[in-house]
Amino acid sequence: MNADASNQPDPVNSADDAFVNGQGNAAGPGEIGGRVIPLRPGTRSADSVHRASEIGWGTQVEPVPVNGEVLSPGESAELDRRLPNGPVRDAGPVRLLPAVRGAVTAVTKAAHNPKTMVVIRVTVLTLQGGKSWALRAYDAGTMGVYRRQIRAAEAAGDMEGLRDWTERREAAIVARHQRFMDLPKLAFGVVKVVIGSLVGLIVTIVVVAAVVHVSGAGTFAGVVDGVLDFVRFMVWLVTAAWTPVLLGAPLAVLYGAYREGRRRGTAPRWLATSAESDVDLMIDETTVAAALAALRIPQVTQYLKGGSPLQYLTPLRVDGRGTHCVIRLPAGVTADKVARRRADLAAGLHRLAKEVYPSTGSEEGILDLWIADKGALAAGAGEYPLLEEGLVDVFKGVPFGRSLRGEPILAPVMERNTIVGGMPGQGKSSGARVIMAGAALDPTAELRIWVPDANFDFEVFKPRCSRYVMGAEDERIGEILEQLRELHAEVQHRGAILVEHEEPQVNRKLASAGIGLHPLFCLLEEAHVAIQHPEYGTEIAKLLVDIVRLGRKRGIHVIVSTQAPTKDSMPRDVTRNCSNGIAFAVGDHVANDALLGQGAYAAGHRATELIPGTDRGTAVVKGFAGESRSQLAQAYFLSVAKGNDQVTPIIERALAAIRATGRVPGADRPAPQGETNRDLLEDLDTVLGDDPVRAADVPALLSRLAPGWAPYRTLTGKALVAELAAQGVKVPSTGNKYPVDPVTVREALAKRATADLDGDD
Numbered sequence: 001m002n003a004d005a006s007n008q009p010d011p012v013n014s015a016d017d018a019f020v021n022g023q024g025n026a027a028g029p030g031e032i033g034g035r036v037i038p039l040r041p042g043t044r045s046a047d048s049v050h051r052a053s054e055i056g057w058g059t060q061v062e063p064v065p066v067n068g069e070v071l072s073p074g075e076s077a078e079l080d081r082r083l084p085n086g087p088v089r090d091a092g093p094v095r096l097l098p099a100v101r102g103a104v105t106a107v108t109k110a111a112h113n114p115k116t117m118v119v120i121r122v123t124v125l126t127l128q129g130g131k132s133w134a135l136r137a138y139d140a141g142t143m144g145v146y147r148r149q150i151r152a153a154e155a156a157g158d159m160e161g162l163r164d165w166t167e168r169r170e171a172a173i174v175a176r177h178q179r180f181m182d183l184p185k186l187a188f189g190v191v192k193v194v195i196g197s198l199v200g201l202i203v204t205i206v207v208v209a210a211v212v213h214v215s216g217a218g219t220f221a222g223v224v225d226g227v228l229d230f231v232r233f234m235v236w237l238v239t240a241a242w243t244p245v246l247l248g249a250p251l252a253v254l255y256g257a258y259r260e261g262r263r264r265g266t267a268p269r270w271l272a273t274s275a276e277s278d279v280d281l282m283i284d285e286t287t288v289a290a291a292l293a294a295l296r297i298p299q300v301t302q303y304l305k306g307g308s309p310l311q312y313l314t315p316l317r318v319d320g321r322g323t324h325c326v327i328r329l330p331a332g333v334t335a336d337k338v339a340r341r342r343a344d345l346a347a348g349l350h351r352l353a354k355e356v357y358p359s360t361g362s363e364e365g366i367l368d369l370w371i372a373d374k375g376a377l378a379a380g381a382g383e384y385p386l387l388e389e390g391l392v393d394v395f396k397g398v399p400f401g402r403s404l405r406g407e408p409i410l411a412p413v414m415e416r417n418t419i420v421g422g423m424p425g426q427g428k429s430s431g432a433r434v435i436m437a438g439a440a441l442d443p444t445a446e447l448r449i450w451v452p453d454a455n456f457d458f459e460v461f462k463p464r465c466s467r468y469v470m471g472a473e474d475e476r477i478g479e480i481l482e483q484l485r486e487l488h489a490e491v492q493h494r495g496a497i498l499v500e501h502e503e504p505q506v507n508r509k510l511a512s513a514g515i516g517l518h519p520l521f522c523l524l525e526e527a528h529v530a531i532q533h534p535e536y537g538t539e540i541a542k543l544l545v546d547i548v549r550l551g552r553k554r555g556i557h558v559i560v561s562t563q564a565p566t567k568d569s570m571p572r573d574v575t576r577n578c579s580n581g582i583a584f585a586v587g588d589h590v591a592n593d594a595l596l597g598q599g600a601y602a603a604g605h606r607a608t609e610l611i612p613g614t615d616r617g618t619a620v621v622k623g624f625a626g627e628s629r630s631q632l633a634q635a636y637f638l639s640v641a642k643g644n645d646q647v648t649p650i651i652e653r654a655l656a657a658i659r660a661t662g663r664v665p666g667a668d669r670p671a672p673q674g675e676t677n678r679d680l681l682e683d684l685d686t687v688l689g690d691d692p693v694r695a696a697d698v699p700a701l702l703s704r705l706a707p708g709w710a711p712y713r714t715l716t717g718k719a720l721v722a723e724l725a726a727q728g729v730k731v732p733s734t735g736n737k738y739p740v741d742p743v744t745v746r747e748a749l750a751k752r753a754t755a756d757l758d759g760d761d
């Protein structure tokens with residue numbers, strides 16, 4: 001609102017001016033005339049500023065008529081209320097002219113009327129859809145895809161790519177030309193087929209009519225009349241349907257254009273209505289380029305600024321539940337750099353971080369990008385397929401999850417071992433549980449589960465297991481060691497059975513033959529806890545190495561689960577012999593390669609690119625689809641939570657299937673009992689011959705006699721002498737050799753026996 005600068009002072013403006021200039025009006029109270037103070041630039045319209053500079057300080061201001069009306073504070077507040085953006089600031093209390101007020105009210109109403117907004121939005125989207133079709137038609141007509149790739153290869157100095165795309169373009173032109181040349185031939189062929197069909201139809205009608213006539217079932221003319229009636233009906237039907245079809249066609253085209261416009265997702269944001277919050281952004285070359293540009297990586301920005309399109313090694317194409325492409329990034333940018341900005345990239349693509357999977361392709365500078373359709377991954381892998389019914393043949397694999405593309409993934413388990421790893425809480429136990437649930441559903445399979453930790457995760461499997469140990473206490477880990485020794489012996493035994501049957505490895509036939517070669521699934525959870533146990537760890541590690549190395553071909557599948565495998569927490573020979581690798585989010589390339597194989601990180605198989613939390617339940621899996629390939633998998637999830645225990649019904653179903661055929665495989669053999677007590681004097685009596693033996697050499701003899709008895713493994717000569725002294729057997733020092741004399745030992749034994757007898761009396 002312009003100031004009224006006439007000689008007649010505007011009381012409102014005067015107050016305003018005084019405020020903005022920081023001084024009062026020069027005229028005293030009651031004075032009408034006085035010095036006119038020009039307005040400070042920036043607080044008034046350009047027009048008034050311009051005039052102020054023209055007139056200079058203290059110049060008489062020309063009167064300018066202004067359409068306005070002085071309002072009372074009440075009227076001013078009422079106007080504020082009606083105007084769309086709340087109270088008017090710095091405008092002074094004014095009343096609009098009726099015509100302007102009408103227009104403002106109409107526009108305001110329209111802008112706030114959802115129906116009007118929808119109409120505008122639909123119109124804009126339909127027009128944009130039409131434009132998109134036109135551009136696509138132009139693109140297709142002028143071989144746009146090839147054109148852009150040729151430019152991109154040229155810009156990147158990629159001569160091979162340039163040659164390749166040029167050749168592809170030429171081949172496409174030749175093919176199109178050929179199709180064009182073939183058109184007359186095609187049309188002629190269609191005409192021939194139509195005429196042939198007509199003639200065939202007429203002949204058939206004539207033959208049928210003749211047969212009807214001859215057989216006396218009707219007359220020749222009757223059949224022909226019937227056919228003619230049918231033809232007349234069809235003509236009538238087409239004529240009747242023609243008008244609605246003609247009227248509906250433009251509507252269908254408009255609807256198609258609207259859909260196309262929505263897919264492009266480029267309608268102005270201010271036109272979005274709450275009903276369309278699910279509008280998807282169409283993923284195409286432009287949106288991908290824009291999302292990459294928004295990362296503000298200098299080389300990418302510079303490259304795109306130069307007008308060169310991105311170089312697509314695999315152009316964008318629909319891939320299962322999303323879109324996939326492979327891009328050669330501008331020189332100096334690694335795919336890893338982009339992958340590390342995954343959340344930012346996702347924001348640019350209007351996706352959640354877990355819906356965008358950038359990874360390193362076959363070279364550092366090649367970006368493999370998969371973008372899920374909006375919301376497509378929300379349901380995770382979905383329901384475990386064998387939740388309600390079904391059994392498994394482990395020779396065909398067990399259900400594990402779904403690829404991001406949505407295809408079910410089976411984990412191959414025979415002749416393999418599996419290592420599962422990742423940061424805490426990312427899904428290791430759940431992943432192992434899914435594999436073991438699958439194994440449980442094969443009635444021929446035996447299950448052994450060892451959890452060296454106080455952990456409920458696998459308790460529900462207990463009834464299906466032939467061996468189950470859970471707990472972090474030393475005794476529990478000692479038990480695990482015992483059972484690994486038993487398994488180690490079984491590996492050897494199975495080898496002998498295979499030799500007997502002249503087979504190199506267990507197959508389905510042998511596995512089902514009841515000769516001790518049934519599939520055996522062993523899970524060692526939190527394996528690092530057992531392997532790093534101060535007393536039993538070394539032997540556990542040694543046994544594991546042998547079992548994973550030799551057990552594969554003998555029908556034994558070992559799953560080791562650990563957090564971040566290092567050379568101390570997981571022997572290299574174990575990781576090397578696990579051809580299945582399941583890596584949930586990991587912290588560094590060392591853990592990555594331990595899970596996915598040496599060199600996996602360098603080859604672009606990177607669980608380091610998974611985001612802890614965001615990607616819970618999603619893993620990079622190796623060995624599930626060919627040895628050299630890895631893929632991203634969403635694991636099925638089987639809850640064992642109280643009130644939502646999904647595993648127990650599976651175990652019950654598995655047990656019912658087993659009862660129909662026999663017993664839980666392996667459960668008939670009692671678990672090896674860890675040694676709870678040994679008698680030192682009895683053992684010395686056994687290991688010592690007739691001559692005295694140096695005390696330092698005796699522990700080795702005792703260990704050989706009872707390898708499972710931990711105290712013998714740590715026993716020293718000096719400790720032995722002390723222990724014998726405590727039991728009444730004196731060992732002389734004799735030249736510092738401390739010979740343990742079998743005679744003294746046997747005397748002590750006899751003495752003890754007599755004392756026992758005396759006690760009994």
Ligand SMILES: Nc1ncnc2c1ncn2[C@@H]1O[C@H](COP(=O)(O)OP(=O)(O)OP(=O)(O)O)[C@@H](O)[C@H]1O
Nearest residue numbers: 380423424425426427428429430616617635636637
């Ligand atoms: N495939 C999945 N789908 C959905 N949620 C999952 C999936 N896997 C795991 N989760 C969620 O993550 C939680 C932790 O999973 P889990 O116990 O398997 O992790 P972990 O890696 O074994 O953790 P820790 O190392 O602490 O034992 C689960 O309770 C579950 O809520």
